Amino acid sequence: MNIKLSTGKSIPIAKDESILSALKRSGVYLVASCGGKGTCGKCRVKIQGGKYRTSASGKISQVDKEKGIVLACQTFPENDISVEILEEARLVVGDKIALAKSKDLAELFRSFGKEIAPIVKRFNIKLPRPTIEDHISDLERLKRELEIKGIKGMRFSQAFISSMADDLRKHNWEIHLAYVDGPEAIFVTSEKQTSRYGIAVDIGTTTVVVYLIDLSDGKLIDVGSTYNSQIRYGDDVITRIVHATEGGGLEELRDTVTEDINNILETIIEKHGINKEHVECAVVSGNTTMSHLFWGLNPGHIREEPYIPTVNSFPLWKAGTARLHINKQAPVYTLPCVASYVGGDIVSGVLASKMHKNTETALFMDIGTNGEIAVGNNEWLVTAACSAGPCFEGSGIKHGMRATEGAIEAVKIAPDTFEPSVSVIGNTVPIGICGSGMIDVISEMLISGVIDQKGKFVREIKTGRLRQGDEGMEFVIHKGAKDIVLTEVDIENIMRAKAAIYAGIALLIKEVGFTLDNIERVYVAGGFGNYLNVDRAIIIGMLPDIPKEKFRFLGNTSITGAYLCLLSEDLRQEAEEIARKMTYMELSVSRNFMDEYMSALFLPHTDLSLFPTVAKLLK
């Protein structure tokens, strides 16, 4: 049997195989936030002809059903079938992500006042040439010389030794011995070979970013990024953990993300004509689950009480083990994690923010697919995860999508006519709404009176924009061939997410005996952080009502921290110390969390005195 796509492409499908599965096997990936369980309603395709059976799904409206729209994960062809993949179900990969500025990075590194000290060190050695009289083996010859120089206990792997003999001769016995602390020999190279590169990698749940760095001067040579292809197995960390614990899932997830990194790597390495053997170290930053998956470690125990990761502080393993396509012997440093839901990305972020060095008390928040927060200063640090869920990434929202082309990213609602005007990424016809658009539209609806503080539509207002949809009341943000709406159910989901973030912040600050007034600085990190409108986020009560001038947007601090660790031994030590020093609070088990959360399930909050600027606006 075959699936004929509207593009003309034909794809084989087995008996009793879902359309989603067949497409995935052939490399056509759909948005399937739930991992193909029929619950997210995203993998919509239109059947244009052919026999099939499909499970009824509340996620498909009657009108759409009549058009032949089905969920690909719940639909099984019974003979050849013609299928059109709907625009919003198509998984767009490879979008451009704001390019880091090399100058800013270099300046940030300089501001730490550290020398460049890569993970791989070098030792200049001139060996006496072997003769019939001095016939000890190559390894013993090297060891003898190291002993003369006072270096003892060097370890030698089979990988090192298998290339050493030829390299010693090729470089005429005058070599640089590359090694890491331990000490362990990494490779032998010529004295003249001075090109040394490293990579910094951020493995986000949604996005993978790679920096290629010149280790001689710390310059950013190039950046590459892509969506984390693990998305095909589910949007959020929990769905991926579940997939990892199913037969073969762990290897699948590991291979997928490694392939993403290698694809970027190979492209930028080739572009700059660099020999991959000269890429001699890597630093990886990611949340705890991403770090476990990258190293092929079963993350299963992360989601079972009492939520224990296998490793927080990762040993220095090799690129060969990590399956990265750089020098196989290159050491790979992994940013240390703090707990199951506070990972190396947050340690990286705290490092990049410098809050661990300053006397002022700061709040750090990284709002990505999950929300993590940290509070503290140079004396103490506490951290927590908010389990906000991925709704700001589009998951669980009827027309939700990521901040890519076609996403409504900003909305204004005319206070008299309730007519919305939208701005769309790429200035095209909108196909959905992304996180910043959601925050905008909810705050605008609140201010203009379309919704009340409970997030419910005010049915009395007069506008054709408010209507009854398949899933209850909805507000039409954009009218067109396809209307883009926000439903009452969507608003509930967004309120749950923002309440989780706010409750996390509020509780964490309380737990350390502080109030919001004590917070002297707020660092907002994460891809999301780039577009976030603070005023609007305060209006819906996602961010606390703190003066706008205290906010600093840092962008992707996970990759920034990885970059810093690539360049400096001191900063790697600082990262380890941050992870050790951070006290993790498991909010979900705190009695007070539910109280804080319930109080925050209001716009902006049940206690309006906490949001004086919003209270003023609402008057």
Place this chain on the structure above:
Amino acid sequence: MNIKLSTGKSIPIAKDESILSALKRSGVYLVASCGGKGTCGKCRVKIQGGKYRTSASGKISQVDKEKGIVLACQTFPENDISVEILEEARLVVGDKIALAKSKDLAELFRSFGKEIAPIVKRFNIKLPRPTIEDHISDLERLKRELEIKGIKGMRFSQAFISSMADDLRKHNWEIHLAYVDGPEAIFVTSEKQTSRYGIAVDIGTTTVVVYLIDLSDGKLIDVGSTYNSQIRYGDDVITRIVHATEGGGLEELRDTVTEDINNILETIIEKHGINKEHVECAVVSGNTTMSHLFWGLNPGHIREEPYIPTVNSFPLWKAGTARLHINKQAPVYTLPCVASYVGGDIVSGVLASKMHKNTETALFMDIGTNGEIAVGNNEWLVTAACSAGPCFEGSGIKHGMRATEGAIEAVKIAPDTFEPSVSVIGNTVPIGICGSGMIDVISEMLISGVIDQKGKFVREIKTGRLRQGDEGMEFVIHKGAKDIVLTEVDIENIMRAKAAIYAGIALLIKEVGFTLDNIERVYVAGGFGNYLNVDRAIIIGMLPDIPKEKFRFLGNTSITGAYLCLLSEDLRQEAEEIARKMTYMELSVSRNFMDEYMSALFLPHTDLSLFPTVAKLLK
């Protein structure tokens, strides 16, 4: 195109591919001592029909040529061809090799007075179960406990960690931590799991032997052995080194011998119902080239002046790296080598002989595919290689073969009629002659006057056994459908080999300022050593004329030493010390070697006063 074998089997062959190559590709291996260069004349097949072209070879007699006999390596079919593989060209594998006696081994180990101390050590640990409050990662939990017990700096590989989390839970947090010195964690197991096994492996140029040992009591559970399948790429060490340095050859040789070991392993492990994960360490002994090939190290520099191995003292690497099918984390100890042509097998042999512990001065010799010798006592040790070549294994001898079924292993010649009587391994029709048979027939011919002291046939004697063959004069040892002969050229080759061994012994003893009288003990090791008739070997002047009671036959000491090292840390240390202490003499560059060698190119020797017992016999 196809080759149709007389067995009925059909094998595909490409255009311009030799019959040898096509057979090899299909898993049919012929004896090809020279590696397929047309010089050894062993890979004889009979063409029964079909068109082909073949290079003329002096190795095929006119009579044989007329029968359609050709060298498979020099023959290229031009269309479908029918081929019969001649019995003597068939590479027989899997012959039985004398089974070691478990009792003797245990007794030998006891005689060293050492406790059993395997490479993998164990540590009993009971970890507190994680809770919401005590939520550190599994690895940090383990490290914390180790710190309490005063163990610091333990290393953890990705392989260890990837199975640790599940194992800790499976064994209810009460575990044995298996580790090696370094220290490095190897695996986690239950307190109750007390079955522990190890393997000792001898990688000979010709034979591979594996012992499966119970580490709790040192008992030999089973033995397996096979021919080293690297033979298909050539008989001797040099041919293999050459093959290793040709594209892909190194990996081919490595895979071949690893497969041999794994085949034996899997058979005996399965036979005894042992879980391969419980085979937790290995010791490997082999000559320098075999050890390099086993670890995938290019042996190319071994044969180039100044003859430098890449490694003599091998680090402790893992079974996973070695590709052995036991616990992947199992450490593999490699017996240290001394020089390019004195390897771990000799260190192993010296250890097993205990000559390094005794005050009496001993001569140790291992006559296998090569000949290596050592002289010394508990104060000093010198060693040398003789480069005798593989003629005693059958290579370079017209009807030479290994000591397997069908080989003439002993010969007597009636002093009046010159009629020989032979004894054949397996009591079958003889198809060739092996090393001990060669020594017998030459010594008998010398005593009975068939040859003179130069190894030339005495043409005057009256016997039909002496005749003109294709390659000059020859003596018919056995008459039958196929006559088995020894040619004058064969005798020359054997004399060169025995002269090399004798010259090595004589020179080494001289170099240390000794005479034969100072040698209080002679240890003869090697597969060859099992069958060697000392009297006859003295008659031809291969062994020095030392009283017979000083000789001790030790059999395969390479595997015995590996067994000892598997059981005891002290004995591994002793092996390292033997290797360090042994002074290697490169005989081939010594001015005196040529003199010694030339003098020994006589039967028994140009200086008969060195062989008083033989002088008596010759009278």
